[in-house]
Amino acid sequence: MFDRLKTSLERLLPLTREEFVYFVTLLTPRKLAKHEYFLRAGEVCTQIAFINQGCLRYYYLKDGDEFNGQFFFEGAWIGDYQSFLTGQPSIQYFDALEDAELLVMQHTDLQNLYAELPKFERFGRVLAENVVIGSQRRTASLLFDTPEERYLKLIKERPKVMERIPLHHIASYLGIKPESLSRIRKRLAENR
Amino acid sequence: MFDRLKTSLERLLPLTREEFVYFVTLLTPRKLAKHEYFLRAGEVCTQIAFINQGCLRYYYLKDGDEFNGQFFFEGAWIGDYQSFLTGQPSIQYFDALEDAELLVMQHTDLQNLYAELPKFERFGRVLAENVVIGSQRRTASLLFDTPEERYLKLIKERPKVMERIPLHHIASYLGIKPESLSRIRKRLAENR
DNA sequence: TGCTTTTCTTAACCCAGGTTAAGTACGTAC
DNA sequence: GTACGTACTTAACCTGGGTTAAGAAAAGCA
Known part of the structure; x- marks a missing residue:
């Protein structure tokens, strides 16, 4: 259940057994059927999720047309950064393109984690940094x-x-x- | 000299007088004339900089054509994330569009700062998170x-x-x- | 001041992607 | 098996941005 997560986390920062276990207690498993939504535009994104199995995308809706922002597979973390961080309603839709298994973490739990174990700020930083790299690559490609x-x-x-x-x-x-x-x-x- | 920086930093995390002073000792002032480069494609980005005065952009070069990625003004932090974080050569050019005053921080000093004062991991995280938000907005706009x-x-x-x-x-x-x-x-x- | 460079605009022609509409292939539910 | 929906393709026509070339206006600079 948590093997993939463990491998993925350990690439970011070394954790003791206790720290990993603590991290895991903050996660709730959730299954999504194909086409089911993890988040809809208009909602505030109050959770992020680790994809243990399956595939999701996020897309924007404009004038009735969908525009795919990104695809995510096993091992990725998903969530709308903009909304998650600012508390503003999202403008992205996240849905499953295949049946999926997620490990969900609530916003408040993550904030508490940062406060209790500042070491996990690094987790948040490195995660955000990786998203920056991906997003900038995408922007560059769309631009030129x-x-x-x-x-x-x-x-x-x-x-x-x-x-x-x-x-x-x-x-x-x-x-x-x-x-x-x-x-x-x-x-x-x-x-x- | 450091007023703008102080205001900007305090929006991210509360600092004691000593912490701020320590942070400032890691910074080196640098002036850039209009059209002068902060970073060129092919170089590894080993420093980030706070813009105290002036205006910079980064652009990509493809088949001899420039493609502007972003413009930055006073109060912004600049640097090529991709290169700074991975140590790979940059594919971006940063140059000044107006005469500019920067406060430069070396990669190694930032890493040491994270290690010595983990509290600053939050600085790194929030900075990266803001870049994510900006970059995703830009991607979305280019997409649809x-x-x-x-x-x-x-x-x-x-x-x-x-x-x-x-x-x-x-x-x-x-x-x-x-x-x-x-x-x-x-x-x-x-x-x- | 006059000269050069940079910036911005206009116009004619070209072309890749959008639009609309139709058709094929495949899977799946009944 | 048939009917339906989804995915993918093809073709004709349209449109907005690229290209090329030229000129006008503004900003530097000698």
């Missing part, structure tokens, strides 16, 4: 790569996404419509 | 706003950018060419 280049990078750098995520979701992640992704795929197939 | 919408939001939300940054840099920040920004501005002027 063409959709075709983004598609090729995705194939190369995140094969798991290509294997487990439907193409129309990938199109949305790339910032284009499914029809355009089909066009790009055709173009690439012909020019090989 | 049109260039025209991004331009209108910029006028509304960051008037300082409009006042102090040349339009061709703003175009690059919006993900379009200067000619297209001119077109958008004309369109908006006519349709009012």
Whole structure:
């Protein structure tokens, strides 16, 4: 149940057995069926979750269209930073793209953890830092790569996404419509 | 010299006089003339800096074209997170758009600070968290706003950018060419 | 002051992605 | 097995940003 979490945590900071156990007592397991929501826009994000199994995404809704922000797999932490940190309503939807098992931590418990064991501030810092790196890479790619280049990078750098995520979701992640992704795929197939 | 820094730090965490003084001893003032570089792509980012006066940007270079990632003004901290944290060479250029005064902190000094005064882990965490929020907002906007919408939001939300940054840099920040920004501005002027 | 450089705009043409609409393939529930 | 929904593709037409080239306006600077 907690093997994956342990491996993941230990990469961030060394923990004694007691500290890990304490951390685990703050977590609540939760199952999500495919298409079920972890968070909806308009709600305040009061919890973060470790993905023990399955796959989730977050997306934005604008004029009735979904825009995929990111895909998450086993070992990732999810939550809307903006909302979680500021207490403002989220503008993101998190839902499961496959049946999923989560380990959920409440905002208040995390704040208490920071207060009681300041060592875990490092956990929070490193987590945030990793999100920064990912988010900046994504921004850069949206800024100066063409959709075709983004598609090729995705194939190369995140094969798991290509294997487990439907193409129309990938199109949305790339910032284009499914029809355009089909066009790009055709173009690439012909020019090989 | 350190007034702005003090105000800025105190918003993150309460400090004793001694702690603040200690923090300040880790900082080195540095002046940058307009167009001078704080960091170039290919270098490892071994320092972060507080902007005491002036304005900087970071940009990416692709096929000879500059793509503005972000603009920074007084009170902001700058540095390439990706490079600073991983020790990998940066792919960003930081340069001054106006003459600037910085307060520079070395990577090793920051790490020592974390070790000696764990309380400052919070400083690092909150800083990273704020960067996450900014970066995710930018990603979202690039993903689902049109260039025209991004331009209108910029006028509304960051008037300082409009006042102090040349339009061709703003175009690059919006993900379009200067000619297209001119077109958008004309369109908006006519349709009012 | 006059000269150069930078900044900004305009216009004509091109093209990748959006839109609309239709069709195919596959899975699954009944 | 059939019917339905989901996923994916194709094609015709449209549109907004890119490209190229030129010129106007403002800012530096000698």
